[in-house]
Amino acid sequence: xxxxxxxxxxxxxxxxxxxxxxxxxxxxxxxxxxxxxxxxxxxxxxxxxxxxxxxxxxxxxxxxxxxxxxxxxxxxxxxxxxxxxxxxxxxxxxxxxxxxxxxxxxxxxxxxxxxxxxxxxxxxxxxxxxxxxxxxxxxxxxxxxxxxxxxxxxxxxxxxxxxxxxxxxxxxxxxxxxxxxxxxxxxxxxxxxxxxxxxxxxxxxxxxxxxxxxxxxxxxxxxxxxxxxxxxxxxxxxxxxxxxxxxxxxxxxxxxxxxxxxxxxxxxxxxxxxxxxxxxxxxxxxxxxxxxxxxxxxxxxxxxxxxxxxxxxxxxxxxxxxxxxxxxxxxxxxxxxxxxxxxxxxxxxxxxxxxxxxxxxxxxxxxxxx
Amino acid sequence: xxxxxxxxxxxxxxxxxxxxxxxxxxxxxxxxxxxxxxxxxxxxxxxxxxxxxxxxxxxxxxxxxxxxxxxxxxxxxxxxxxxxxxxxxxxxxxxxxxxxxxxxxxxxxxxxxxxxxxxxxxxxxxxxxxxxxxxxxxxxxxxxxxxxxxxxxxxxxxxxxxxxxxxxxxxxxxxxxxxxxxxxxxxxxxxxxxxxxxxxxxxxxxxxxxxxxxxxxxxxxxxxxxxxxxxxxxxxxxxxxxxxxxxxxxxxxxxxxxxxxxxxxxxxxxxxxxxxxxxxxxxxxxxxxxxxxxxxxxxxxxx
Numbered sequence: 001x002x003x004x005x006x007x008x009x010x011x012x013x014x015x016x017x018x019x020x021x022x023x024x025x026x027x028x029x030x031x032x033x034x035x036x037x038x039x040x041x042x043x044x045x046x047x048x049x050x051x052x053x054x055x056x057x058x059x060x061x062x063x064x065x066x067x068x069x070x071x072x073x074x075x076x077x078x079x080x081x082x083x084x085x086x087x088x089x090x091x092x093x094x095x096x097x098x099x100x101x102x103x104x105x106x107x108x109x110x111x112x113x114x115x116x117x118x119x120x121x122x123x124x125x126x127x128x129x130x131x132x133x134x135x136x137x138x139x140x141x142x143x144x145x146x147x148x149x150x151x152x153x154x155x156x157x158x159x160x161x162x163x164x165x166x167x168x169x170x171x172x173x174x175x176x177x178x179x180x181x182x183x184x185x186x187x188x189x190x191x192x193x194x195x196x197x198x199x200x201x202x203x204x205x206x207x208x209x210x211x212x213x214x215x216x217x218x219x220x221x222x223x224x225x226x227x228x229x230x231x232x233x234x235x236x237x238x239x240x241x242x243x244x245x246x247x248x249x250x251x252x253x254x255x256x257x258x259x260x261x262x263x264x265x266x267x268x269x270x271x272x273x274x275x276x277x278x279x280x281x282x283x284x285x286x287x288x289x290x291x292x293x294x295x296x297x298x299x300x301x302x303x304x305x306x307x308x309x310x311x312x313x314x315x316x317x318x319x320x321x322x323x324x325x326x327x328x329x330x331x332x333x334x335x336x337x338x339x340x341x342x343x344x345x346x347x348x349x350x351x352x353x354x355x356x357x358x359x360x361x362x363x364x365x366x367x368x369x370x
Numbered sequence: 371x372x373x374x375x376x377x378x379x380x381x382x383x384x385x386x387x388x389x390x391x392x393x394x395x396x397x398x399x400x401x402x403x404x405x406x407x408x409x410x411x412x413x414x415x416x417x418x419x420x421x422x423x424x425x426x427x428x429x430x431x432x433x434x435x436x437x438x439x440x441x442x443x444x445x446x447x448x449x450x451x452x453x454x455x456x457x458x459x460x461x462x463x464x465x466x467x468x469x470x471x472x473x474x475x476x477x478x479x480x481x482x483x484x485x486x487x488x489x490x491x492x493x494x495x496x497x498x499x500x501x502x503x504x505x506x507x508x509x510x511x512x513x514x515x516x517x518x519x520x521x522x523x524x525x526x527x528x529x530x531x532x533x534x535x536x537x538x539x540x541x542x543x544x545x546x547x548x549x550x551x552x553x554x555x556x557x558x559x560x561x562x563x564x565x566x567x568x569x570x571x572x573x574x575x576x577x578x579x580x581x582x583x584x585x586x587x588x589x590x591x592x593x594x595x596x597x598x599x600x601x602x603x604x605x606x607x608x609x610x611x612x613x614x615x616x617x618x619x620x621x622x623x624x625x626x627x628x629x630x631x632x633x634x635x636x637x638x639x640x641x642x643x644x645x646x647x648x649x650x651x652x653x654x655x656x657x658x659x660x661x662x663x664x665x666x667x668x669x670x671x672x673x
Binding site for chain 1 (some may be wrong): 415418420440441443445447450452453454455456457458460467468470471472473475478482485488489501515517519520527533548552655
């Protein structure tokens with residue numbers, strides 16, 4: 001039977017404009033990605049920290065109102081001066097809550113990008129789908145934007161959206177509009193940091209995806225950039241800290257010989273000075289810049305204003321107890337290396353530029369000989 | 371006019387793909403013929419506004435190829451030559467997605483996807499992943515995806531490549547139906563002359579980036595008034611000898627004689643010789659150029 005006997009009917013519906021054509025590509029990519037059960041489970045699990053974040057803000061809201069049921073719970077987590085006057089410490093707690101939320105979500109984001117990203121362009125190259133895209137009413141940038149939108153959708157779902165919802169709930173449960181005046185920059189910081197992760201990780205993954213027709217190779221590249229760079233940075237930072245600690249210990253031994261009347265036992269003083277030197281070395285170290293996620297985290301801390309808040313915490317809360325090591329340790333635990341965030345921003349910007357260059361080089365227009 | 375190009379030149383480095391090419395084609399089914407490297411694909415990409423031409427200009431469906439490439443692609447369906455697929459989707463989603471890329475909303479695209487898949491004969495295979503399709507099925511889905519937004523012009527680049535004879539016949543029947551019964555204009559690029567002849571009314575022959583012959587196929591396949599095809603019931607040796615004696619040139623292939631006559635001679639000479647020899651003529655007609663003749667002579671002229 002000839003195939004055309006089924007009949008061909010003309011269609012006279014309306015076609016939409018070009019502006020949102022990229023979103024069609026993004027939506028299709030999300031639909032295909034969501035077919036994987038592993039990704040679905042990870043996405044749901046990635047939302048659990050958002051629940052914790054919301055719980056913190058709700059508890060904090062009730063603590064600010066000195067609700068009786070909230071006080072015993074708050075005393076389990078916060079020092080007494082914070083529980084007594086929570087409004088004075090609001091910005092510290094909110095900032096740190098967002099900081100730790102993003103710290104976890106950054107890790108999850110890297111895994112999500114690993115699951116979603118490798119096939120986005122590599123599979124199109126493998127099946128020659130780029131020709132199909134570009135022969136339709138699309139520009140090449142629509143294609144890139146659509147593919148970036150797939151990664152962006154997942155990262156926004158687990159990082160930006162929960163942060164915004166948690167912020168709004170925090171404001172809602174505080175019952176004070178003055179909270180907005182204190183914390184609005186955090187909302188901007190969260191959205192900004194989320195966009196930095198999306199743009200940086202998204203374009204980098206797309207560039208890697210355009211390098212090979214095999215998703216497995218692309219995934220290997222990504223793991224290399226993410227984990228190997230983190231490991232190298234970790235090892236180098238550790239070596240640097242160890243060297244600084246040994247030097248401090250050596251100096252302490254020499255001091256002990258020159259000042260035999262020091263009341264503190266020599267080995268405790270040596271250990272104390274070694275610890276202090278290691279922590280100081282960690283805070284001043286630039287080596288975490290070698291790690292890709294180290295740079296994202298540094299920019300994130302700058303956008304959320306974490307360092308200033310941690311300094312306040314170290315000086316006003318920990319400092320009152322009179323331990324200088326405690327202040328340094330607070331900075332180490334709640335903040336991180338203090339190298340200039342602009343350096344990290346420059347590295348991310350350079351990676352972004354290189355990714356765009358790679359993308360435009362690898363995914364070419366059809367203006368070439370076949 | 372379906373499309374009109376004026377002195378278009380396109381170079382890739384030192385290679386000139388289109389050289390001062392001027393061509394105009396009316397609406398209908400246009401065959402694009404030419405040997406490999408003739409510039410057919412570059413011409414198609416020029417028409418779709420996919421490449422930046424060095425010189426010249428033109429219009430497709432009345433729209434300037436330099437100014438409104440997206441507008442042109444919105445109204446054109448293109449079936450590329452090579453195997454290309456949106457990976458990871460079923461046939462119906464493949465076509466639906468192609469419709470959405472052209473600006474259709476989801477529901478329209480889905481409904482239309484089923485319609486065109488019915489039309490091209492994909493049947494229940496539409497619910498299987500396209501990666502698992504045979505070559506013929508992939509070709510049908512590609513055609514369906516080009517038809518989904520009901521284009522004014524459909525461009526088929528080597529659509530029967532790699533297909534089995536039955537599938538090829540169906541694709542040709544489908545292309546013929548679209549062009550002749552459904553009012554859709556068609557550009558059919560192929561190196562298979564019978565395919566072009568079956569589907570198209572008009573042909574553009576290209577070689578080395580230039581148009582070397584174009585026109586209606588019926589006109590190009592002209593009748594040769596002094597060249598006849600003859601088939602006899604009896605062995606033809608004696609008949610051939612007599613015809614040659616009359617000054618004609620005879621070519622005998624299989625059981626068919628091709629007789630080239632001189633000025634002033636006509637088919638009555640053949641009837642008379644047959645009558646004299648008492649042989650029976652079973653077939654006699656003036657010879658026509660085939661599309662193959664037209665193509666080969668055009669290409670030979672350029673060489």
